[in-house]
Amino acid sequence: MLPPWRREKRLLLRGPIATLGEAMRALRRGTRCRIIVSNALARFALVPFSTAVVGRAAEEALASHVLRGTHGERVDAWRVRVAPARPGEQRLACALDAALLDAIPGAAQAHGVQVSAIEPAWAVGFNAAYRRLPASCWFAVTEPGRLVLGLQIDGEWRQLAAERCGDEPRPALRQALAREATMADDPAAARLPCWVAHFPGPEPTVEALA
Numbered sequence: 001m002l003p004p005w006r007r008e009k010r011l012l013l014r015g016p017i018a019t020l021g022e023a024m025r026a027l028r029r030g031t032r033c034r035i036i037v038s039n040a041l042a043r044f045a046l047v048p049f050s051t052a053v054v055g056r057a058a059e060e061a062l063a064s065h066v067l068r069g070t071h072g073e074r075v076d077a078w079r080v081r082v083a084p085a086r087p088g089e090q091r092l093a094c095a096l097d098a099a100l101l102d103a104i105p106g107a108a109q110a111h112g113v114q115v116s117a118i119e120p121a122w123a124v125g126f127n128a129a130y131r132r133l134p135a136s137c138w139f140a141v142t143e144p145g146r147l148v149l150g151l152q153i154d155g156e157w158r159q160l161a162a163e164r165c166g167d168e169p170r171p172a173l174r175q176a177l178a179r180e181a182t183m184a185d186d187p188a189a190a191r192l193p194c195w196v197a198h199f200p201g202p203e204p205t206v207e208a209l210a
Contacts, residue, residue: 008116010202014038017103029112035104036202040146042120043095046160049088063093089156094120122148125197129206138194142169149176153186
């Protein structure tokens with residue numbers, strides 16, 4: 001068994017890189033860290049499928065184009081990644097500030113720790129929950145101040161919404177769920193269950209919304 005200081009630590013980045021440095025400073029040198037980036041620092045989009053788009057670079061270029069329609073030239077300073085999906089399905093894209101991502105390894109080196117992975121909270125929350133999710137459902141990732149809500153129908157992402165909320169996200173989540181259900185193409189969406197991965201800290205808790 002690995003000694004406690006050799007086990008991977010999760011750190012949740014919610015603000016400036018300096019806050020991450022403070023958390024790293026408290027760790028023993030050599031500690032492996034998985035950095036969870038708050039959804040408040042990420043931007044998301046659903047990217048339509050196109051037979052003309054082949055390969056990772058082309059997918060990310062299309063995703064950047066979709067994000068540019070909402071966020072303008074700010075996209076040029078972001079790093080965009082696209083989640084895989086089945087042929088014919090929309091893909092979920094996530095963008096994070098490139099300067100922030102580039103600063104994380106430097107902060108780790110300055111404090112003598114190692115970065116094993118950098119992931120958005122949405123991806124970490126979904127990975128924690130996906131074995132429990134039915135093929136068709138609502139899924140939300142919440143944290144104090146931010147919520148992201150998506151709708152899956154037969155395993156395909158159909159809707160995605162992100163917004164600010166209070167320190168207790170549940171009331172805002174219920175409002176967002178009611179609003180998004182009225183805009184869904186599938187009339188059954190309003191009756192689908194909602195699962196939530198909540199981040200009170202770097203480890204999410206997963207539960208069905210009662």
